[in-house]
Amino acid sequence: MLQRPRGTADVLDPKEAERWQWLESTARRVCARAGFSEVRTPTFEATELFARTSGESSDVVQKEMYTFQDQGGRALTLRPESTASVVRAYQEAKLSGVHKFYYLQAHFRYERPQKGRLREHHQFGCEILGTDAPLADAELIGAAWTFLSEAGLGDLMVSLNSIGDPNCRPAYRQALQAYYRPHQAELCTDCQRRLEDNPLRLLDCKQDGCQALKTGAPKSRQYLCSACQEHFREVLRLLDQVGIRHQFDDLLVRGLDYYTRTVFAISHAALGAQSDVCGGGRYDQLSEAIGGEPLPGVGFGLGLERLLISLGESDRVAQPVRLYLAVTSEQMQGPALALAMELRRSGLTVEVELARRSLKAQFRRADKEGFSHVGVFGPDEMASGALTVRDLLAGKESRHPTTELANILRTGAPAL
RNA sequence: GUGGAUGUAGCUCAGAUGGUUAGAGCGCCAGGUUGUGGCCCUGGAGGCCGGGGGUUCAAGUCCCCUCAUUCACCCCA
Known part of the structure; x- marks a missing residue:
């Protein structure tokens, strides 16, 4: 008999459907209280939108996109993420000022499936557009935090780092390259490529050899320009002030090119290798990458399938009559x-x-x-x-x- | 894309060296006498042994291919 496509899932068990509904309504409730309004973007976009924002060298663009040509010869792609779409939509509607959005949408990536990783998966995400204020970073991380707490995920810890902006990142990249070049022979093949392509990614390689070199590697924090340094310090201070447990992780970098300054992740042990349940950061230059006016923003994406796994089977729904x-x-x-x-x-x-x-x-x-x-x-x-x-x-x-x-x-x- | 494991009833799994009608537990259905659950007892239904090809007198069992699941890598939610 015909089967569902690889890496997809049906939800038809009433109990599971209820869990999804409950999780989604939790997200909507948290957002409504904090003034985020829902945004729904097209399931597919021009391929170029993702190519220009995630970065041509990123894995997502190189091998994970569901790309096709329609009858009119347009190159289209099923969205692998939503941030670029939300920024595009904001600009296309000629909005201005600060806007806060959330989405609950399906995303598509052509990957090899495993626990907590599907080809079609669902994300709850929030974006705060139109301000580069550290307060926005704190509020955004706070939204993810509040949602996860209300969903019942215990023992939360936010890991974060700052990877600088176009002023200071080039210097940091050079410092990394300078540090790693003498050790080039000791690096795994992937990292040898990264050394030229995307040196920041050297920091999250898990190979033993590369792992050992990390300890002595230059830290992004030491290379931040004063504006980025001040911004990051303020984000950390605010997180303290609002009571969000966090830890500085100078090895944290993200796979998408559009990130600047703050990057963060929230993980959970139940997920095995796919431990990140939530990830995000600031993307102040994304808009310009697609030809828009400058538009700062911060956002996070949170994998709902992964969250459901982390939450376990617990029946948290009270038995009604x-x-x-x-x-x-x-x-x-x-x-x-x-x-x-x-x-x-x-x-x-x-x-x-x-x-x-x-x-x-x-x-x-x-x-x-x-x-x-x-x-x-x-x-x-x-x-x-x-x-x-x-x-x-x-x-x-x-x-x-x-x-x-x-x-x-x-x-x-x-x-x- | 790379490497490993797995695929037998709805579910979890047994089926040594190939050999007759493929099994168990749980679940499901029906009974255990008048309109009543959970425990117990009895009976029953249900399986192109993931799919295709090959070797053989004979394949669930061996070989090849394929699909899917799973774990890790890559990477990400």
């Missing part, structure tokens, strides 16, 4: 459905048995599927306009007029 309406015979199914619809209209969660099975089997099923109550609807009940209700947790049973059911059950007293 759910009534399973059982019937004593097939003849009662019609009247039972009518009753179910009436009860639903008054706000109750009610399910009726669709297959023909014995009362016993209906009870068994209600129990298995975690219903809180079973209503038995038979001739006696119908004649008296009542329903026999059994509380499955308490094991108690009683009969009530159907008109009073909604109130009795909704006010929740588990024991009737």
Whole structure:
């Protein structure tokens, strides 16, 4: 039989669907309170948008994009990330001033799948555009922090670094190259290439040989110009002030070229090698890379599949009242459905048995599927306009007029 | 893209050196007498052994290819 494409996933287990909905609504709630409004950008964009912002030499652009040509010969790409799109949209709409956006969107990268890494994955992300104030960095990181806490991820720690701006980064790159050149022979093949291509990336190589060289490598912080230094110091100070646990990590660099100054990540051990659940940073020159007016910004992206893995299987959804309406015979199914619809209209969660099975089997099923109550609807009940209700947790049973059911059950007293 | 592991019932897995009707546990369905769950007992359904090709008298078992999953690398959310 035909299967779903590699690296994609279906969500059809009701429990899992509920987890997704709960997570998404948590994100929306956190954003609404902090004044972020939702932005939705096209699923595909001009290939050039990503090529120019992420960087021609980045892995994303070199080998991970889903690129195709449409009937009109346009080169298009399924978005591998959303920041470039959001900046593009801001500029295209000729907005001005500070804007705060969030998105919940699917992203596509042609990669080899493994735990916490899919070809289509979903990210919740926030962007603050139009200001380079350190306060924006702090608020943005705060949004990710608040969201993760509310989602229930414990023991959070933000790692961050500053990788400078166009004024000071060139000097740092040169310093790195100068340091590594004499050791070139000891580097892994990837790092030999990086030495010319993208020296900053030398710092997050995990090969033993390269790892050893890192300790003596020059640190970006020592090369920051005074403006970047001041900016970073202020970001750190603000994080302290708002109570966000963080640690300075001078080996942290990001894979996308558009980052400037602040870069950060939040990781979680449950994810194995894909430990970063959230990553982001500042991108003050991105807009110009796509031919726009200067527009500073900071943003983060947070992988929802990864977060769901980190959160584990825990059922954090309180069990609400759910009534399973059982019937004593097939003849009662019609009247039972009518009753179910009436009860639903008054706000109750009610399910009726669709297959023909014995009362016993209906009870068994209600129990298995975690219903809180079973209503038995038979001739006696119908004649008296009542329903026999059994509380499955308490094991108690009683009969009530159907008109009073909604109130009795909704006010929740588990024991009737 | 590179390297390793895996793929047998809905799920977790057994099936030594190839040999007759492919098994278990859990789950599912039905019963254990009158309109009632969780425990227990009995019975039942359910498997092109991921797919294709090959070797052989004979393949779930051996070989090749392919698809998928998984772990690591690369990289990233």
